[in-house]
Amino acid sequence: MPIDTNLMRLVTISESIIESSNVKTFVFSDILSSRASPGQFLMVWIPRVEEIPMSVMISEVEGHAAISVKKYGIGSTALFQRKAGDFLGIRGPYGNSFKTLKKFRNVLLVGGGTGLVPLLRLAARINKLKIRCTMILGARTKKEIIFEKYANSLLQKLRHRIIVTTDDGSYGIRGSASDGMMKVVKNERFDCVYTCGPEPMMKKVFEIATNQSLPIQASLERYMKCGIGLCGSCCINSWLVCRDGTVFGNKDLSKMNEFGNVFRDKDGQKLQYR
Ligand SMILES: Cc1cc2nc3c(=O)[nH]c(=O)nc-3n(C[C@H](O)[C@H](O)[C@H](O)COP(=O)(O)OP(=O)(O)OC[C@H]3O[C@@H](n4cnc5c(N)ncnc54)[C@H](O)[C@@H]3O)c2cc1C
Numbered sequence: 001m002p003i004d005t006n007l008m009r010l011v012t013i014s015e016s017i018i019e020s021s022n023v024k025t026f027v028f029s030d031i032l033s034s035r036a037s038p039g040q041f042l043m044v045w046i047p048r049v050e051e052i053p054m055s056v057m058i059s060e061v062e063g064h065a066a067i068s069v070k071k072y073g074i075g076s077t078a079l080f081q082r083k084a085g086d087f088l089g090i091r092g093p094y095g096n097s098f099k100t101l102k103k104f105r106n107v108l109l110v111g112g113g114t115g116l117v118p119l120l121r122l123a124a125r126i127n128k129l130k131i132r133c134t135m136i137l138g139a140r141t142k143k144e145i146i147f148e149k150y151a152n153s154l155l156q157k158l159r160h161r162i163i164v165t166t167d168d169g170s171y172g173i174r175g176s177a178s179d180g181m182m183k184v185v186k187n188e189r190f191d192c193v194y195t196c197g198p199e200p201m202m203k204k205v206f207e208i209a210t211n212q213s214l215p216i217q218a219s220l221e222r223y224m225k226c227g228i229g230l231c232g233s234c235c236i237n238s239w240l241v242c243r244d245g246t247v248f249g250n251k252d253l254s255k256m257n258e259f260g261n262v263f264r265d266k267d268g269q270k271l272q273y274r
């Protein structure tokens with residue numbers, strides 16, 4: 001009998017990997033998650049604490065998947081403290097996914113922080129399809145850079161390029177991931193730009209892509225409770241990110257005046273991005 005993605009499945013963490021001082025990856029066995037498309041997410045229940053959305057991270061182990069969590073508020077900090085042998089509840093995978101077209105020859109991936117998680121799953125697909133790829137990894141400081149080696153290994157079949165940017169210039173190019181993108185698009189033509197990360201960063205990536213007439217696919221993150229289009233907490237203008245996204249293209253993004261400007265807190269209150 002097929003497994004219902006909406007039923008919570010209990011999984012045991014088989015491996016815990018430290019990516020940086022505040023990011024850990026947890027590997028677990030789950031067939032549905034192992035088959036997730038790039039950009040899809042899980043609702044992860046941390047027993048006795050909370051249920052939060054997490055992008056599906058790639059795992060090298062057959063039939064396994066992973067999540068990479070950055071320690072932040074109540075739920076993510078509790079998740080970060082879990083270890084191998086602990087169990088979690090998961091629902092999903094949910095949402096649409098990044099799309100690749102047969103005609104694509106050269107693509108650009110721009111990500112920051114744990115926004116890199118869905119882009120790594122996409123990088124693995126791009127590697128299989130032998131599409132040329134440039135990947136920009138943004139971080140605030142050298143200490144916060146994650147997944148540089150892993151991205152290199154995922155794209156090994158290709159003549160690819162990994163560019164790292166740090167806000168303080170302690171490693172790679174000084175500036176944000178969008179500053180890195182600005183430099184790259186001046187000299188090279190891309191068939192598509194894929195992005196995931198802090199929304200103000202994605203807004204800049206969207207503006208650069210629009211100025212250069214480049215197609216873009218952006219995976220948005222909003223505060224989520226149900227993950228399946230019922231509660232409305234993840235709305236951005238009239239779109240529900242969990243149901244209509246999380247990946248949106250040029251047409252929808254250009255109509256979202258909240259994109260990169262305002263988000264909703266736990267109680268639905270609108271707040272400005274700083
Ligand atoms: C589709 C999706 C995929 C995600 N994938 C990952 C992932 O792979 N790894 C990862 O570490 N995180 C990921 N996140 C973010 C993660 O779910 C949040 O860190 C988590 O919901 C915050 O929960 P918390 O209990 O730690 O923080 P809380 O205690 O709930 O919140 C702390 C503060 O952060 C604010 N906040 C919380 N979520 C958001 C949001 N989405 N946008 C703006 N402000 C917010 C709250 O308003 C509050 O002020 C993803 C989110 C979404 C929607």
Ligand code: FES
Pocket residue numbers: 223224225226227228229230231232233234235240241242243
């Ligand atoms: S999280 Fe409930 S509608 Fe999207």
